[in-house]
Amino acid sequence: MIEMRDVSRTFVIRSRDGRRLRRSRTVVRAVDGISFTIGAGEFVGYLGPNGAGKSTTIKMLTGILAASAGSVRVAGLDPARQRTALARRIGVVFGQRTTLWWDLPLRDSLTLIRHLYRVDAAAHRARLAELTEVLDLGPFLGTPVRQLSLGQRMRGDLAAALLHDPPLLVLDEPTIGLDVISKATVRGFLERRNAEQGTTVVLTTHDLGDIERLCRRVMVIDHGRLAYDGGLDRLRATAGAQRVLVVDLARPGEPVDLPGVSVMRVEGPRQWLAIPQGSSAAAVIAELTGRYEVRDIALREPDIEDVITRLYRAGRGSREAVQ
Known part of the structure; x- marks a missing residue:
């Protein structure tokens, strides 16, 4: 559905030196040689x-x-050269921008999108009846x-993105600012759409x-x-994040002593x-229960936020080492 080969995107930033009238020119590589399918x-x-x-990657996909360099193919098409054809194959939702008409009722906006x-x-x-029910x-x-x-x-924008039944859905921050109930509704809908319709989702x-x-x-x-x-x-293993075992012993005591396990x-x-x-x-749980009287036990996987933070820090450290 998506293929990116050695894709880069650069931007030129021009700024004026406060002490001189000359303008400086800086080239920024927002995307630097990315490849994936x-x-x-x-x-x-x-x-x-x-x-x-x-966001730069998403804008190139849509x-x-x-791209400044490399090859981008989405649904068999070149996005930059075949935008109109691609629009019929993808649905896009930007969390902070709406595709709906601000002053029209939602129903009328969806009717206009049908004509587009x-x-x-x-x-x-x-499709509108189906989307009205599930959303x-x-x-x-x-x-x-x-x-x-x-x-x-946001639910209206999701409906607008799917009215033409695209095989690919691209979502940029679709749950930003939503309350807990709205998030659950959007997540449940996306999960079902992917599982039941086979829609590819990025x-x-x-x-x-x-x-x-x-x-x-x-x-x-x-x-x-x-x-x-x-x-x-x-990802959790790559970032070196640890799993945590929360243990309730029968009575307070000294920290448990198990090989390779730190308290x-x-x-x-x-x-x-x-x-x-x-x-x-x-194996750790078996050793623990064999040596101590345990009332309750729970295994906590590493929090994904901590995992990704570790990954960023590791990447920053390797870049600084190279420099």
Whole structure:
């Protein structure tokens, strides 16, 4: 569905030196030699800090920007050269920008979008009925877009992006600013759409709950380069994050003594044990229960936010070492 080969995108920034009248010219590489492929039906999270190159990548995938170097193919098309054809194959949602008409009722906006994409009237009615049900649009279809809450508008934007039934959905911060209930609605909808319709989804977000709930594959970009591409479990292992065993002993006592396991914290009978990467949690638990009287036990996987922070720090350290 998506193929990027050695893609770079540079921008020229011109600034004036305060002491002289001459203007300086600086070339910034927002994306620097990225290569990856995304197959049909995948749900991929595309992560990175502000300024890492996420939005630039999305704009190249959707044809808003042309690559400075390399090759970009989306649904078999060149996005920059075949934008109109590509628009029929993809749906795009930018969390902070709407594709709806501000002063029109939501229903009228969706009708205009039907005409823009030249969707058959019968197919439009069927898809709108389906999207109205799963996104719960019914109560506000007649409300002007400017009067919708952020969560309602986001559901309307999702409906607009899917009215022409595209095989690829590109989402840039689709849950930004949403309340807990609205987030759950959007996440559940995207999960079902991917599982039942086979829609390929590329998601950029700062909400790591979206990633843990939805994405089977994660790509991390840092300073324009791809720092990681794989599953969440391998990401946790790559970043060296530790799993934590929370143990409630029968009574307070000294920190437990187990080979290879370090005690992070002790509060009365409760102790937090760090299990190093590569160690079997089952083996540690068996050793623990064989040597101590245990009332309760829970295994906590590394928090994804901590994992990605570790990955960024590791990448920054390697760059500084090279410099």
